[in-house]
Amino acid sequence: MDPETIHAMCEDYRAGATFDFNLDQADKGKKKISCPVLALWGLQGMLPRWYDVLSVWREWADQVQGWGIQCGHYLAEEAPEETYDELYSFFK
Numbered sequence: 001m002d003p004e005t006i007h008a009m010c011e012d013y014r015a016g017a018t019f020d021f022n023l024d025q026a027d028k029g030k031k032k033i034s035c036p037v038l039a040l041w042g043l044q045g046m047l048p049r050w051y052d053v054l055s056v057w058r059e060w061a062d063q064v065q066g067w068g069i070q071c072g073h074y075l076a077e078e079a080p081e082e083t084y085d086e087l088y089s090f091f092k
Contacts (some may be wrong), residue, residue, distance in 0.1 A: 039066030
């Protein structure tokens with residue numbers, strides 16, 4: 001894998017755990033996403049063990065739908081056809 005790609009991925013996670021997290025906390029309970037939201041997650045990862053994913057997203061948006069896909073953390077890479085099908089159905 002390209003070292004610049006790894007660096008960019010790490011920067012994205014770093015921002016999510018610091019700067020972006022702080023922005024989210026400032027908005028929590030004050031602002032909601034107004035458009036429909038599709039939440040997808042990998043069933044083989046830790047997310048469904050740690051959270052009720054849809055409940056978490058419903059704190060942030062009024063119109064949430066979604067479900068888990070049989071894969072790990074990287075949906076598009078591990079289950080590209082299923083991910084595509086879900087996104088296509090949502091956006092058509």
